Amino acid sequence: MSWIKNRINIKLRRIEKTDFPKLVELFREFATFQKKPEKVTNTEEQMLQESDYVNGFVALQNDEVIGYVTCFFAYYTWIGKSLYMDDLYVKPQFRAQGVGTKLINQVIEFGKAQNCKKLHWQVSEWNQPAIDFYKSIGASVDGVESNCDLQL
Structure with a gap:
């Protein structure tokens, strides 16, 4: 199955501090997609204080951040x-359009x-498109683990 409708021209680069405002906006967007908007407490200020721990890449189209991956x-x-x-x-x-594939x-x-x-x-068990995408790149999705969080 092909995941890519139309490829777009994007650039990838490491996350920079100047990306933090846009990233916080995208974190909120992602949390809403995950049906948990109330879980986002991160802020641009917090990211600046903790910038040594922010690691990942952004996808840019015409210098606009259209996606990200953190690790x-x-x-x-x-x-x-x-x-x-x-x-x-x-x-x-x-x-x-190939953006997620390039990021991963x-x-x-x-x-x-x-x-x-x-x-x-x-990956959330309800997110079948993501599960299918990950399987298409060779990942195993076991459906066994459950999240455990303890707020500090």
Whole structure:
């Protein structure tokens, strides 16, 4: 099955501090898509204070951020150094045009370059288009794990 309707010309680059205002806006958009808008407490100010921990890439079309992927290093006892992909989000009007594929491929290449053993992420069980997309790139979706969060 082909996921790509029409490819668009986009650029990818690492997230920069100047992207933070737009990213916070996209975080809220993504949370709304996930049916959890009330969960977003992050702000541009917080991102600036915690900028050493912000890692990922943005997709740009005509210098406008149209998508992003965030990730961080993790250590899994069973396999070792890995990369955790926290969010992969593309604005709805730019989906099925290769943007998500380019973003995830960028993270995969980044993980390989950093000698990571695996890339790990979660997907909502109701998000069948995302599940199908991830399976199409060779990911296994086991449906076994549940999220556990403890607010500090």
